[in-house]
Amino acid sequence: MLILHIGSPKTGTTSLQQFLNLNEDRLREGGINYMRAARSHIAHNPLPIAVTQRRDEALLRAILDEYRSDPDATHVVSSEIMFRILVAQRFHEVFPADLRAETKVICYIRRQDHYAEAIYKQRAKNGLVKVDRQAFLAAQMPKLRYSPLLASYA
Incomplete structure (x- = not known):
């Protein structure tokens, strides 16, 4: 296996x-x-x-x-x-x-809102966030749909 x-x-x-x-x-x-x-x-x-x-x-x-x-x-x-x-x-x-x-x-x-928050905090800590939170969240939305990704591995 x-x-x-x-x-x-x-x-x-x-x-x-x-x-x-x-x-x-x-x-x-x-x-x-x-x-x-x-x-x-x-x-x-x-x-x-x-x-x-x-x-x-x-x-x-x-x-x-x-x-x-x-x-x-x-x-x-x-x-x-x-x-x-x-x-x-x-x-x-x-x-x-x-x-x-x-x-x-x-x-x-992770629950999607917790995942987005963790990514935002990590990038902010590293100086990588150049946009406001709403713009960041909008850019992350496609990544927060787990089903298509997981279905591709099925």
């Missing part, structure tokens, strides 16, 4: 990835493989980036090879960059059907 953890942002993804990374050897002893293929540091961010840029062939091959090298393990890939509609749509196109059939998608979500 492949577990595809797709985030979402502001739901503890980094903490989860740090745990998986720090406990990689112990998890592997228990049959859980935090995949090394397509992983940079603690997350598999190169994979969704390559998928959206249509340069995913080598990374997908590496994931397939690692997956097939231990078919009885539960393999885990984690990146909150996968919580984007374009990435979800492209994954459906490029992931081999046999691997999709063995894949479970896990996604933690």
Whole structure:
């Protein structure tokens, strides 16, 4: 089985990835493989980036090879960059059907108003908000519709 953890942002993804990374050897002893293929540091961010840029062939091959090298393990890939509609749509196109059939998608979500508030606060703290709150919220509205994104992974 492949577990595809797709985030979402502001739901503890980094903490989860740090745990998986720090406990990689112990998890592997228990049959859980935090995949090394397509992983940079603690997350598999190169994979969704390559998928959206249509340069995913080598990374997908590496994931397939690692997956097939231990078919009885539960393999885990984690990146909150996968919580984007374009990435979800492209994954459906490029992931081999046999691997999709063995894949479970896990996604933690926040209530939309709490999510928008957390994103706004983070960007304001980092000096990245250049507009008022209403304009910011209007720009975020498409991202707050979770159903189309999640349906693309189904």
